[in-house]
Amino acid sequence: MMSVLRTVISAEGNKEYQWKPSIEQAIRLTALIPSIIAYRKRHLEGKTFIPPNPKFNHVENYLYMLSGEVPVQAHVHALETYMILTMEHGMNASTFSARVTASTESDLVSAVTSAVGTMKGPLHGGAPSEVILLLNEVHEHGDAETVIRNKLNLGERLMGFRHRIYKTVDPRSVALKAKLMEFSGEDQWLDLSMRVEELGVAILQEMKPGRSLYTNVEFYAAAIMKAIKMNPELFTPTFTASRIVGWCAHSIEQAETNVIFRPQSKYISAVNKM
DSSP states (O other): OHHHHHHHHHHTOOTTOOSSOOHHHHHHHHHHHHHHHHHHHHHHTTOOOOOOOTTSOHHHHHHHHHHSSOOOHHHHHHHHHHHHHHSOOSSOHHHHHHHHHHHTTOOHHHHHHHHHHHHTSHHHHOOOHHHHHHHHHHHHHSOHHHHHHHHHHTTOOOTTBOOSSOSSOOHHHHHHHHHHHTTTTSOHHHHHHHHHHHHHHHHHHHHSTTSOOOBOHHHHHHHHHHHTTOOGGGHHHHHHHHHHHHHHHHHHHHHHTOOOOOOOOOOOOHHHHO
16 A cells, blocks of 8 residues: 555656645645545455545545545544644654655655655554554453553563653653543443553553653554554555655745755774774
8 A cells, every 4th residue: 555655646746746845735645645545445345436525524534435434523533633643743764755855856746755655664654553463452351451461471562652752651642542532432442442551551650660651652543543443554554644744844844945965974894893
């Protein structure tokens, strides 16, 4: 799916996309991505493509085009909150790719294509599948505390807890949890995820004191994907449908006072390493 996104977005490039990038171009590319994902998914399933419905908003339309059914509002609001919280996150790998491409005075399509190629890598845009496995295990076992303690006693990581940047609470996770709590009792997977988070944080503080291990945004992203029954192969494309907003914003900002990115490298010979 990510290869399809990269190729189709690249094919969108034409003489209309010139330096400098514009808001209108950004809006068009942002609107295109959910349709590309939905079309490809339904094509692989041998189903007819569901055209966009002008009555629905951006996220609601995305879910509608994927399934052909009017989505549950709790799912719409949960996914919408996730996409808002993940549309921009500083100079991450894919955003850096977009900004470097834009700095050469290339067009916005090229910048976004570069970013999609970077997002495709599992170290950046990898799906929160491990969190899904944790939630599935808790659901099947029926006792979240036992599952969590067993994993920690075996020296396993508790997936969805901790973030490379945030050494304390991931503020995106806090905001996403607050939104999900509005729909408490409306979906078993959302309720289960909040229960696992509550127990996970408490047990980690008990067994690993002083480590400040809290849930990250991927934890609740997994819960949302599970609740709306989204296939794992759509996780990273959905993240892409969100993050394109940040890519475009960075590209437009880069164009305002552009200086080409030209990092320097220092060669260290094998002799010097010894």
